Each structure stands twice: as structure tokens, then as C-alpha cells.
Amino acid sequence: MWLYRWFLVMVSVISFLIIAGVAVSLPKQYDAWSEVYVDKQVVMAAATQDVSLGGASTTPASVMINPKVLLNDNKLQVTLNKISPETANLSPMQMTNAVSQFRKSITISPIDDDGFIQFHVKDVDPVRAARVAQELTSQFIGMSLNRTQNDLGQTTRFLDGQIETYKGLLADSQQQLANYRQAHPGLILPGGIGGPVAGGEDSVVTIAAPSAGPAAAPAPVMPRTFPEDGRIAALEGQLAEMLTRYTDQHPDVLNTRRELAIQLRSRAASAAAAVTLPAAPTVTAAPIQRMTQVVRRGGGRAAIPADIIAEWGTLLGNDAVLRADYQNLINKQQAARMSEAILGSGKRFEIIRPATVPLVSFMPPRSWLVGGALVVALIIGCAVTFVRAAVSGVLVSPRELEEEFDLPVAATVSWEPAWQTGQVAKVDPRFIPPFLRPRLAYNSNSSTVRLVGNDASS
Amino acid sequence: MATSKLESASAGTEVLVTVASNDSVVDVGAPLTALQGLTSGHSVGKVATPHFDESRTREEFRALKRHLMTRFAPKAEGEANEPRTILLTSASPQEGKTTVTLGLAMSFMFERDWRVVLIDADMRSPELSRRSNLSEELGLLDYLDDDTLEVKDVVYPTNVDGVLIVPAGKPRIDAPELITTDRMTQLLKAIHAENQRSIVLIDSGSILACSETVSLAHHAAHILFVVSKGQTKKSDINEGIKLLHRQAGGVDESRVALVLNRTDHSQSPVRYAPR
Numbered sequence: 001m002w003l004y005r006w007f008l009v010m011v012s013v014i015s016f017l018i019i020a021g022v023a024v025s026l027p028k029q030y031d032a033w034s035e036v037y038v039d040k041q042v043v044m045a046a047a048t049q050d051v052s053l054g055g056a057s058t059t060p061a062s063v064m065i066n067p068k069v070l071l072n073d074n075k076l077q078v079t080l081n082k083i084s085p086e087t088a089n090l091s092p093m094q095m096t097n098a099v100s101q102f103r104k105s106i107t108i109s110p111i112d113d114d115g116f117i118q119f120h121v122k123d124v125d126p127v128r129a130a131r132v133a134q135e136l137t138s139q140f141i142g143m144s145l146n147r148t149q150n151d152l153g154q155t156t157r158f159l160d161g162q163i164e165t166y167k168g169l170l171a172d173s174q175q176q177l178a179n180y181r182q183a184h185p186g187l188i189l190p191g192g193i194g195g196p197v198a199g200g201e202d203s204v205v206t207i208a209a210p211s212a213g214p215a216a217a218p219a220p221v222m223p224r225t226f227p228e229d230g231r232i233a234a235l236e237g238q239l240a241e242m243l244t245r246y247t248d249q250h251p252d253v254l255n256t257r258r259e260l261a262i263q264l265r266s267r268a269a270s271a272a273a274a275v276t277l278p279a280a281p282t283v284t285a286a287p288i289q290r291m292t293q294v295v296r297r298g299g300g301r302a303a304i305p306a307d308i309i310a311e312w313g314t315l316l317g318n319d320a321v322l323r324a325d326y327q328n329l330i331n332k333q334q335a336a337r338m339s340e341a342i343l344g345s346g347k348r349f350e351i352i353r354p355a356t357v358p359l360v361s362f363m364p365p366r367s368w369l370v371g372g373a374l375v376v377a378l379i380i381g382c383a384v385t386f387v388r389a390a391v392s393g394v395l396v397s398p399r400e401l402e403e404e405f406d407l408p409v410a411a412t413v414s415w416e417p418a419w420q421t422g423q424v425a426k427v428d429p430r431f432i433p434p435f436l437r438p439r440l441a442y443n444s445n446s447s448t449v450r451l452v453g454n455d456a457s458s
Numbered sequence: 459m460a461t462s463k464l465e466s467a468s469a470g471t472e473v474l475v476t477v478a479s480n481d482s483v484v485d486v487g488a489p490l491t492a493l494q495g496l497t498s499g500h501s502v503g504k505v506a507t508p509h510f511d512e513s514r515t516r517e518e519f520r521a522l523k524r525h526l527m528t529r530f531a532p533k534a535e536g537e538a539n540e541p542r543t544i545l546l547t548s549a550s551p552q553e554g555k556t557t558v559t560l561g562l563a564m565s566f567m568f569e570r571d572w573r574v575v576l577i578d579a580d581m582r583s584p585e586l587s588r589r590s591n592l593s594e595e596l597g598l599l600d601y602l603d604d605d606t607l608e609v610k611d612v613v614y615p616t617n618v619d620g621v622l623i624v625p626a627g628k629p630r631i632d633a634p635e636l637i638t639t640d641r642m643t644q645l646l647k648a649i650h651a652e653n654q655r656s657i658v659l660i661d662s663g664s665i666l667a668c669s670e671t672v673s674l675a676h677h678a679a680h681i682l683f684v685v686s687k688g689q690t691k692k693s694d695i696n697e698g699i700k701l702l703h704r705q706a707g708g709v710d711e712s713r714v715a716l717v718l719n720r721t722d723h724s725q726s727p728v729r730y731a732p733r
Binding site: 392393394395396397398401402404405406407408409410411412413414 | 521522557682709
């Protein structure tokens with residue numbers, strides 16, 4: 001490496017000049033940034049959990065757009081034209097380049113589960129950087145709200161249409177039931193069924209309300225219960241808890257299962273006995289059971305053919321299904337409206353830090369840049385010199401020679417600058433000042449007996 | 459104006475000034491008596507030497523000289539080469555063979571009762587003859603080609619006591635073949651026979667450029683392979699040494715040594731020499 005020290009110096013100096021020149025000529029850049037907090041876990045989510053559009057585990061509606069959407073060409077071009085109106089006159093090629101550069105100046109921090117999003121804009125003009133950051137923040141919030149509103153609006157319209165459709169179907173079903181019953185007077189309607197389906201929305205909503213009267217809405221759908229249900233539930237919970245700690249063969253688990261089996265058999269027996277007893281049927285089974293009771297008792301009237309009873313049961317079942325679906329649609333409609341209400345409150349998007357005009361450039365001071373350029377230039381110089389030394393395949397040290405050829409290096413001969421080789425013109429000693437004569441006399445006669453330098457001329 | 463050998467050696471530059479002031483090398487003095495048996499007393503060559511005022515240079519050549527002198531065992535029975543015949547070569551031209559030859563000659567000059575005969579055997583570039591202003595004189599090739607010539611016809615005294623020169627002579631196209639003749643052996647024998655304390659330094663051409671160098675290596679007991687730092691490529695050195703090994707006998711550390719030329723002071727073994 002020492003052999004190429006001047007080469008190293010030359011490469012380092014050139015590299016330093018280039019790097020330092022570029023670094024110093026770089027304009028100061030400023031980083032303006034804003035931060036938005038997106039609340040994904042809204043408070044009303046809990047209220048809409050059971051009637052959620054997407055299921056129990058999701059929020060009522062999508063919260064925001066992906067911020068990277070803001071970086072597509074069209075949106076960036078709009079933003080650029082808004083920030084710098086003079087760019088509107090650029091040619092398509094120039095505009096493409098401008099948008100590309102604009103995109104490079106924008107950084108959107110990764111979206112994590114915390115919901116914090118940062119918009120960084122780097123620009124030589126701090127004011128413009130702040131404006132762009134603010135604009136991006138506004139666009140993000142606005143686009144997110146618009147999209148959510150659009151989604152909810154479409155959902156609501158779809159649900160409204162579905163509800164209207166089901167309302168018509170339900171009315172038809174009621175009409176069919178009425179007509180069939182009129183054609184077959186022996187048939188009776190189970191309790192709660194056959195109530196008028198009101199055209200108003202409010203009356204429909206009261207279908208699920210237990211307090212609604214039978215005239216205004218069908219009777220509440222109550223599940224059939226048995227005395228053993230409580231014990232069975234307790235045993236099932238106990239068993240599930242035990243299985244988290246014990247194996248299937250644990251005595252306690254076996255005992256609990258045994259007792260649970262007894263309780264289940266007891267409830268089955270109760271259920272079988274209840275077939276002959278008037279009980280509150282479920283929405284789907286009650287009309288048929290009621291009809292079965294009527295037929296078995298004879299109803300005090302003439303016997304009704306079995307096929308009539310079967311068709312009547314089918315009609316009643318269809319009507320029950322339609323009512324259940326109708327109720328589900330009503331619930332979803334309520335969820336969508338709640339989401340709209342939450343969105344309208346504007347609490348989902350909170351600007352934690354608005355974009356401000358940065359006062360200090362984020363770039364390091366010039367002196368640091370120059371120092372860094374020096375270090376980089378030295379590294380480049382050493383690397384280039386090392387590569388050159390490695391590629392040249394020359395030997396530069398006695399030890400290297402000995403190791404390479406396994407021969408002794410008898411001596412090294414230094415290069416001496418005092419070894420002169422050139423011809424020097426003769427000077428008449430008479431014209432030489434006395435104090436210079438010895439030296440010049442030597443030089444002047446070097447053509448006769450001259451010093452031979454280590455010029456490797458042989 | 460002739461100076462003594464000791465004065466020349468120690469004075470360094472001064473002897474040059476003294477010699478030069480006569481403005482004629484012929485006037486340096488009559489051929490020295492110690493050389494009269496080998497020279498015919500015609501011309502006197504001029505030895506141009508490294509600047510021996512540089513104590514570091516002096517010490518470096520002294521180290522090289524000591525390396526060789528430790529190997530100057532008396533010639534054993536049946537040994538082919540005279541142990542005081544030293545060939546200086548390199549892998550490629552322009553690596554400093556002649557400079558090292560002259561420096562080594564000057565270093566041997568300091569030894570009492572030793573005599574150095576320089577033979578310019580670089581037929582492609584007879585730099586030694588040129589530096590000593592003997593390019594036009596009869597030389598080695600003339601001696602090898604002309605049986606009527608005697609050894610003393612091609613050996614020239616120099617302005618440095620104890621240093622003789624055999625110039626290259628007139629260029630010939632059959633120079634490599636002439637080198638291989640018995641006349642070359644006779645020349646070396648004559649030089650060594652005339653004075654048992656003669657050291658012959660053969661300044662040859664580059665081994666990769668001149669085929670006669672391999673032939674000369676057969677006559678040399680020691681070979682100094684000059685390597686120019688930062689210039690000579692490993693592959694060239696390797697090829698040159700392999701060539702010597704294949705065609706000029708074994709190459710081992712008792713016979714071949716490397717001389718790293720053009721080093722800087724940091725690599726010199728003489729670190730604290732006074733200037």
C-alpha cells in the first residue's frame with residue numbers, strides 16, 4: 001500500500017473534492033410532518049356487536065383508506081397542482097417527472113395497530129413542505145370519511161331494499177295463511193301468528209320487542225325451558241373448566257359427565273312428556289305443535305285431513321322463517337345507522353400533530369458533511385488503492401518475495417534521490433564562485449565521471 | 459593526480475572531483491601495477507558509481523557483499539564453477555542490474571586485496587560499456603569470436619583502483635552462441651587464475667529477454683536476481699526462476715538470491731545509519 005501512497009492520496013483527494021462538492025452544494029431540506037390518530041375501537045362498537053354487519057368480532061364499518069392510496073399519480077398530480085399551480089402548464093413528460101419527484105419527497109409511516117399515522121414531507125421550502133403535509137392529512141381524513149360514508153350509504157340502501165322486499169313477502173305469507181284458514185275453518189292460528197304486518201317501519205321493529213302487544217306484533221319468541229336446564233348448563237361449564245386442567249379419565253371429569261348424562265336424560269324425558277302439554281312453542285315449531293294439539297284433541301270439530309294439516313304447517317313454517325330473516329335485516333339496518341352516527345361524530349380521526357413549518361433543516365451541518373466526505377473519500381482511496389495493488393501483481397516487500405519464491409532476499413537497495421544520472425554541462429571552474437567550486441566542480445565534471453543513480457537504466 | 463584506493467573509497471565524491479578536474483580519464487594514472495598482468499594498458503574505463511556518500515546505500519551494498527562473501531568457499535575438487543563468479547540478472551529489462559553491479563563492485567572495492575572484474579554480458583543493452591565509455595572498445599564478444607585476441611586485450615582498468623571492466627564488444631548476431639563456447643570458460647578461468655582474489659561480476663541481460671543469460675548462468679556459482687519493487691510482476695519472476703531451474707541447474711538458496719531494488723528507506727535494513 002505504501003508503494004501506492006501517492007495514488008491513494010490522488011484518489012482520495014479527487015473523491016473528497018467530488019463528494020464534498022456535491023454535499024455542500026445540496027440545498028437545505030426541511031421535514032414537515034403531521035400525525036393522525038385513527039380510532040378503530042370506537043365506543044359504539046360494543047353496542048353494535050350483536051348486530052354487526054360483519055359479525056360479532058368486527059367493528060361496524062371500515063374505518064379508513066390505506067394512506068398509500070394518496071401516492072398514486074392522479075392524486076399526487078392534483079395535490080401538486082394545488083400546492084404549485086404553475087405545474088399545471090407542464091408537459092406530460094415533465095409532469096410525470098415532477099410527480100415522481102414529488103412522490104419521493106413524501107413518506108407515510110407504516111400503519112401499526114396503535115392507529116398512529118405520520119405524513120412526512122421533505123422539501124427545500126419549509127412552507128411548501130408544511131402545506132403538502134397538511135394537504136395530505138386532510139385528503140386522508142376526507143377520503144376515509146367519504147369512503148366510509150359511501151359504504152354505509154350503500155349498505156343502508158341495500159338493507160332498506162331488502163327490508164321492503166321481505167315486508168312484501170311477509171305480507172303475502174300472512175295473506176296466504178288468512179286465505180288458507182278461511183278455506184279451512186277448522187284450522188286455528190297459533191298464538192301470536194297471524195297478527196297483522198303493519199306497513200310502518202315502527203310496527204315492524206316491535207316484532208322483537210317482548211312488550212309489544214299481540215295485536216300490534218307477533219308474540220315474543222321464547223325458547224322452551226325445562227327444570228334441568230340450569231343444572232345442565234352448570235354441569236357443562238364445570239366440565240369445560242375441568243377439561244382445561246384434567247384429562248378425560250380424571251375421576252371428577254367422569255363423575256361430572258355421568259351426572260350430566262343423567263340430567264340430559266331427565267330433560268329428554270321432560271321434553272317427551274311436554275309434547276302433550278300446552279307450552280310456548282318456538283317460532284318455527286309452535287304453529288305445528290299447536291296444530292298437532294288441535295288435531296289430536298279433535299278440536300270439537302270435524303276431523304281435518306292430514307294433507308291439509310301438512311300444508312298448513314308448511315305455510316306456518318315459511319312464515320316463521322320470513323319473520324326471522326326480516327328481524328335480522330332490521331338489526332343490520334340499525335347497525336348501519338349506528339355506524340353512520342358514529343362516523344358523523346368525527347371522533348374516529350384525530351389530528352395529533354398538525355403540520356407546522358419546520359424551522360430547522362434535518363440535514364446535518366455543512367462541517368459534518370465535509371467531514372463525512374473526507375472519511376468516505378479516504379475509504380474510497382484505500383479501497384481503490386488496495387484493488388490496484390492486488391490487481392497489479394507486483395511485489396513490494398522482501399518478506400513477500402521470500403514467501404512467494406522461497407528464496408532469500410540478499411539485500412534491498414534503496415532509491416536515492418542523490419543518485420544523478422543525467423549529463424550535466426561542463427562549466428569552466430574559473431567562472432565558478434569559490435564558495436561553490438567543490439560542489440559545482442563535481443557536477444560540472446559529471447560527464448566524465450558522474451554519479452549513476454538507481455535509475456534502472458540497464 | 460591518481461588517488462589511492464582507500465582514499466577513493468572513503469572520499470566518495472571527492473575522488474570523483476579529483477579525477478574529473480583533470481578532464482581526462484587517461485590522466486588518472488598509469489594502469490595500476492596490480493592489474494598489469496591482466497590489462498594491456500591501453501584505455502582506462504570510467505566507473506560511474508552510486509553515491510556512496512549515502513551511508514545507507516553503502517550499508518545496503520555491504521549487506522549484499524557479505525551475503526556473497528559468506529559463500530565464497532574455496533573451489534572444491536570437481537566443482538564446475540568458480541565460487542567467485544557472480545551473475546546478475548533480472549526477469550525483464552530496466553530493473554537495475556547494472557546499477558546493482560556497479561554498487562556491488564564499489565562495495566567490493568573496499569575490501570583489501572580483492573579485485574573486481576565487471577563483465578558486460580548484456581548483449582541487447584550494453585549499459586555497463588556505455589557508462590564506462592568503452593562501447594567502442596574490443597570486448598567480450600570480440601574475444602569469444604576472435605581466437606587471436608588475448609584476455610588482456612579486452613580487460614580494461616578503470617579510474618577506480620581494483621575495478622576492471624570487460625566491455626560487451628561489437629554486437630554480433632551470434633552472440634548467444636558465442637557465449638556458450640569454451641572461450642567463455644577460458645576467459646573466466648584466466649581471470650581467476652591471474653589473481654586468486656578476483657571477483658567476477660557478470661552483468662547479463664534479462665533472463666526472459668536474452669537467451670544467453672541462461673548460458674551464462676552455467677558459469678556462475680552465484681546468481682543475483684534483481685527485482686524492482688513495484689515494477690516486476692510475480693509471474694515474470696516466477697517464469698524467470700523456472701527458466702533458470704530448468705536450463706541452468708538447480709535453483710536453491712545457496713546459489714540464487716534475490717535483490718529487491720528501488721525500495722524506500724523504510725524497508726532498508728539500515729535504519730539508523732548516519733548521513
